Amino acid sequence: QIFDATSVLEFQVNGAPKYVRVTADFPVTNQFIKEKGVEYDPKLLRKTVFVEQVLQGKASLFKYRGDNDQVFLLQVDDNIPFPLLYKEYIKRTNDIHKNNKFRNQLFEYLNCESTTNIQTVEYSEKSLKEFVTSYNLCTDPTAQVTDVSKGKRKGITRVLFFAGIVNYNFETIVNNQDAEFQGKTSPSVGLEVESILPFNNNKWSVFLSGQYASYSTSGTTIINSEQVTVATLDLNQLIFNLGGRHYMFLSKSSSIFIETGVVFDYNLNGDYENQPGFQSVLGQITKVNFGGLAGLGYSLNQHLFVSAKVFLGASINEDTQDEANLDRFVLSAKIKL
Secondary structure, eight states: OOOOTTTOSEEOOTTOOOEEEEEEEEEOOOTTOSOOOSOSSOOEEEEEEEEEEEEBSSEEEEEEEETTEEEEEEEETTSOOEEOOOEEEEOTTOOEEEEOTHHHHHHHHSOOTTSOOGGGOOSSHHHHHHHHHHHHHHHOTTOOOBOHHHHSOOOEEEEEEEEEEEEEEEEEEETTEEEEEOOEEEEEEEEEEEEEOSSGGGTEEEEEEEEEEEEEEEEEEEETTEEEEEEEEEEEEEEEEEEEEEEEESSSSEEEEEEEEEEEEEEEEEEEEEOTTOOBSOOSOOSEEEEEEEEEEEEETTTEEEEEEEEEEEOSSOOGGGOSOEEEEEEEEEEEO
């Protein structure tokens, strides 16, 4: 659905912040521009916009960000929220000064004996929330004061089951020359936990996955114009991925995503054996090895997923002559549980 402040009074989506339509004279604060000017009083612009609620109580606080300004608004009881006036300007010394007219407004509408010292209140969300909260508690110590900003951003965590294939490629040095090992494809299954981060419209996430795959192969080299088997490799792995993902929505129901991260391999069983007369750089297979990953995928309704990714940089032995000797390409389909 598409709407704007001309047709909707207020809205809230899935427990996110509530936005209220306000028509008022908003100050040009000059907070985020270098050319602040020398005028003391803020220029007022008539606007009809949505403002976000950040504190709810007898006195409530709202904020609006746009046009290089951040403006805070005050609502007392059920009255219409109104802007708190503020402006930054420069005197002849080129020092930045502040027109803190909003303090007069706070004194007029939120005057209570035990409120925070009004001369220390800054034009910031944190400072204004502290002052408005102290006023609400001053008028009624049992009052319910809700910091809406603390509860508004909730992440989404989901568990995915996936199945697919892992294409393995391996090489190592045998008798001081590269030996070619046959690449093979292994079926694979696993689980993934993904947490959608609570900002930027749920476009970013972090994930942790684990899957099982195996690889059995033999290596050959050319001796006297003949291809000779020099070694065999049997590998059973638990492959863990930790990384981040960015979704790019094509429509309400579909999106593509890119992902990157690190790979942790736990080798349940690793057996590398040289044939008689051959000596490899690779001796004993490490129990744990590490690498990196990069991938691309597609999501339908954030419920079904297909992806392709590459694992790079893993080495199943520690010899520096034989770095990054294990490459894998992974295709998988996932379903949300």
